[in-house]
Amino acid sequence: RKGKTPEEVVKRYLQKVRNPPEEDCTICMEALSGPSGYKGPGVGGISRAESVGRLAQCGHQYHLQCLVAMYNNGNKDGSLQCPTCKTIYGVKTGNQPPGKMEYHVIPHSLPGHPDCKTIRIIYNIPPGIQGPEHPNPGKPFTARGFPRHCYLPDSEKGRKVLRLLLVAWDRRLIFSVGTSSTTGESDTVIWNEVHHKTEFGSNLTGHGYPDPGHLDNVLEELRAQGINEEECLPRE
Ligand code: APR
Ligand code: ZN
Numbered sequence: 378r379k380g381k382t383p384e385e386v387v388k389r390y391l392q393k394v395r396n397p398p399e400e401d402c403t404i405c406m407e408a409l410s411g412p413s414g415y416k417g418p419g420v421g422g423i424s425r426a427e428s429v430g431r432l433a434q435c436g437h438q439y440h441l442q443c444l445v446a447m448y449n450n451g452n453k454d455g456s457l458q459c460p461t462c463k464t465i466y467g468v469k470t471g472n473q474p475p476g477k478m479e480y481h482v483i484p485h486s487l488p489g490h491p492d493c494k495t496i497r498i499i500y501n502i503p504p505g506i507q508g509p510e511h512p513n514p515g516k517p518f519t520a521r522g523f524p525r526h527c528y529l530p531d532s533e534k535g536r537k538v539l540r541l542l543l544v545a546w547d548r549r550l551i552f553s554v555g556t557s558s559t560t561g562e563s564d565t566v567i568w569n570e571v572h573h574k575t576e577f578g579s580n581l582t583g584h585g586y587p588d589p590g591h592l593d594n595v596l597e598e599l600r601a602q603g604i605n606e607e608e609c610l611p612r613e
Pocket of ligand 2: 402440443
């Protein structure tokens with residue numbers, strides 16, 4: 378049997394709302410007390426009693442039909458993200474195409490990290506054909522600048538970031554397919570929302586060292602993708 382239906386997935390994260398507040402649903406901009414403004418396919422048949430739901434953790438309320446429509450527009454991985462506060466329900470995954478992530482330690486120090494060696498991560502993604510989770514299914518995508526080399530200090534915090542990046546890679550969250558803001562090319566592999574340092578000894582692009590805030594920024598960006606050490610790393 379196939380997995381849960383979109384409506385079942387969405388309902389798993391919702392609490393019932395008996396009396397919808399006098400507010401608009403921020404997905405469709407229509408009143409929560411009235412019907413959903415979204416009339417797409419496959420969202421009918423929802424009874425009046427359950428037409429509005431409250432997301433269990435953050436408390437934000439939406440039309441059930443609107444959440445189902447939003448879920449259907451995404452990659453349908455069983456997770457849901459509140460469009461208001463970005464709280465993630467379930468395990469968020471992305472649409473990174475197939476490829477390889479490798480890393481090793483190199484015996485040199487990064488600017489700003491004189492007391493440790495360096496971790497070099499090498500990402501390799503070949504061009505291919507877009508799948509149903511991509512902007513233009515069936516159309517080719519390009520992959521520029523691979524292998525892409527990235528650097529982290531081989532410190533305790535740098536190794537923690539590496540372990541979380543490995544989780545992000547498995548969840549297909551490091552890259553995505555879309556339009557490059559640097560080159561303007563569409564249907565190409567692009568960095569997703571987790572910043573990497575691609576320069577080793579210089580900082581010509583702004584994606585180099587020194588950058589004292591870098592590791593904390595990355596930890597924050599990973600957290601925004603649902604990846605944090607409390608849930609994703611084994612306890613020592
Ligand atoms: N190194 C690291 N991150 C970068 C770089 C870079 N040289 N250029 C842009 N980014 C970051 C941006 O700050 C943004 O957050 O990647 C994100 C997406 O930017 P795009 O330009 O859309 O991404 P992409 O086309 O993948 O990257 C542009 O990065 O690694 C290089 O070879 C790659 O030249 C390409 C460049
Ligand atoms: Zn709505």
